[in-house]
Amino acid sequence: MATITPPGWSRTSICANRYAGQQGCQMGGRFACKACLLVAYCGPVCQKAHWSPLLKSTWQPGWALERRTPAFVGGLLFGASGDLRNVVRTIAMLPEDFRGKVSVTLNDRDFGIVARNIIMLLVIFLSQELDEAVESVIHLWYSAFIKDLHMDLLDNRVRPLVETVCGKIGSKSPRSLLGKTWVFGSRSLRVVLRKEEWLLLPSHLQLPHNWSKSRAQEVRTACTMAEERRDYRERRMLSQLPSHPLCADKFRRDGILLLFGFSIEDFSTPNPTIFGKTEDWPMNDSADPFDGWDLREVLQIHCGPASNDIYGKLHWFLTHLLSRFYHRVSNLEIQFELLNFDAEILPDHLNSLTPSRFPMFPMADILDLQKHCGSLDVLLDGPHDNPHATLVTLFMNAVDEMADGKEEEISLKAEMMQLMKYLSPKGLGFSQGDPWMVNMLAARPLVRDVETFFDRYMEIHRFKEAEKLFGLKMKEPHTIIEPWPTRLKLRHGERGWEDEFKIRHSSAHFGCERYVEWKRIDSIPQLPQELA
Structure with a gap:
């Protein structure tokens, strides 16, 4: 990937020391920290005040210093995701001279994932400016807290579309399947959900329990920084590149996908697409934005003198990728369809809801090969229709x-x-x-x-x-x-x-x-x- 210099980056960024007074140091950050290459400071005083033991080469995990058996001995944790990343990458990487028609059908049995995908695609379609669309999607996707302007976009543009649908289906039976297609010029988004799921969708656009930021942060860090999970966090740090443990620790604490030295003061609203109706943080404590991306690609991003700012690099990697996605979506005849079914029964619904054949059909986490191939092979184009058709x-x-x-x-x-x-x-x-x-x-x-x-x-x-x-x-x-x-x-x-x-x-x-x-x-x- 080509070297990317972040838009808006300045060589006179503000000093990264956030501990200097109520507002933090307001001097210019003229000198990159040579120890970590994560941030810039106004001078050595602020640098020393902002120092972390995680940067020391002699750092040891707590269980080693305390001479005890670590809590993770005997168990492992695995995760999976069904978000938009593969769709975004595929469409973003289409050749610039491609002018064909694109149809994309997305299905996931987890309604929370489907709801977030619906919301982010609507944000892409409803945003009039590239910067607004890209920044909003990045933080709705990965940040625990968002800006007021992101929330305004949800309240004033996305929510009215969803609530209009909900207002028209009151007389429908609870389990009935209902489809709605929104058209935006040459682009469209079709959503097929049961009535009960349509009525649940607005809850992903509003703040839970009227929580303040401090309350939401308390709920989140009770999970991400739980003392009983300390050994698991420090085990992960053992394998990470220098300075990355400090970046990961910061993200666990503040939950904002941003450059390390940037202020998070404006991110004051709990992200309603993540915080659910329960009193708990809905994700695993180990959930991380990097889980779905290739670290090698991200490390190629140039984001100024703070060359070890790995989450900053990911922010600009996503900025570049989503910018390409927005550009391609804006200039193509493209149709999205989002469904919420178990994969085993998906063909029964696709036969009546969508085109009967697909040129490509990605599947993840196949537990019973014969069961799934037996139900999904009929959806794949035959060799005479499309010799390139592929089930992945x-x-x-x-x-x-x-x-x-x-x-x-x-x-x-x-x-x-x-x-x-x-x-x-x-x-x-x-x-x-x-x-x-x-x-x-x-x-x-x-x-x-x-x-x-x-x-x-x-x-x-x-x-x-x-x-x-x-x-x-x-x-x-x-x-x-x-x-x-x-x-x-x-x-x-x-x-x-x-x-x-x-x-x-x-x-x-x-x-x-x-x-x-x-x-x-x-x-x-x-x-x-x-x-x-």
């Missing part, structure tokens, strides 16, 4: 599922020997709580023999039978996404291997994410009677 499936946990028992013990020894080349031993500890050992175990997936494990997964789940049963065939080579996009590409000793390992280890990806692309090999698959 993502297997996130397949390798882990296969890595157990005696072979896991053998694999562990080989992996640890390999990791010794990347992470030199520190100290004398080889216990489960030793920070070096914890970091080694976290890095294991990066050197795992993923091909062997996935071959076994395909055999157990009868991938070859799926080809015969459903008229689908695995594509070789892939044409949309590489099979293992997050695994290490360089061997130890090759040029750039150290940087690649550090970045991958610091990211939220483990190298075990496996994509499989499928194509139809006949027009109408012949299903056996027992599977029909």
Whole structure:
């Protein structure tokens, strides 16, 4: 990606010391902090006042200093997302000379995800200016608190559209499916929801419980900074690049996706698309904006002298990507359709609601290959209609599922020997709580023999039978996404291997994410009677 200099960035940014008086230091930030390269200060006094122990190379997690067994020993946590990122990237990357018609159907069984996607697409369509649209979507998407102008956009433009629909469906039965299409010139957004979900949608546009910022922040940090989760947070810090733990700690505390040294004073309104009707923060304490993006791409962004400001880089990466998305959406004939169904019953509804065939059909977290392929293959274009039509499936946990028992013990020894080349031993500890050992175990997936494990997964789940049963065939080579996009590409000793390992280890990806692309090999698959 080309180097990007953030619009509005100034070489005389304000000093980053927020602890100097009620307003913080108001002097110009003329000198970048050479220790962290996150912010700029007016001078050494403010720099020392703003210093954090997380920046020290000698930093150790609390469980090591306190000589206790860390709380996470014996468990792991995994997450998934169904947001707009893949759609945004796909449309943003369309060639500039592309002038064809685009139809996009999005489905998720989690209504909260669908509601946020509806709201953000409406913001894109209703915003008259690029900067307004991009900034609003970034903070509605990732920030726990938003500006008054973002809230005004929701109140004055988005909410009236939703409430008009809700006002017209009072006589409909509670479970009835109701569709509404909004047209914006050559663009349209169609939403199909049950009545009860339509009536719930306005609640995602208003503040819960009339909370103040302080109350909402208290609820959020009770989760994101919970003392009982401290060991889990510090385990994550062990693998992160220098200065990134401080950035992550700041985001956990204030929840605003912004450059490190920028003021968050204007972000005073709890984000109504995130804060729900319950009294709790609705996300995992470990949820992070980086979970859905490639850290390597983000690190290429230039955002001034604060070159280690990783969340600032992500902010400008998203600014660039969403700007391209807004531009492409504004100049294409494009139709979006958003649905809220379980994937297993999706074909029953798509047959009557949408076009019967799709050129591309991405699926994630497939737990039962035959069940889902058997229901979704009929939605994929046949080879005579579109030889490029592709079903994309993502297997996130397949390798882990296969890595157990005696072979896991053998694999562990080989992996640890390999990791010794990347992470030199520190100290004398080889216990489960030793920070070096914890970091080694976290890095294991990066050197795992993923091909062997996935071959076994395909055999157990009868991938070859799926080809015969459903008229689908695995594509070789892939044409949309590489099979293992997050695994290490360089061997130890090759040029750039150290940087690649550090970045991958610091990211939220483990190298075990496996994509499989499928194509139809006949027009109408012949299903056996027992599977029909």
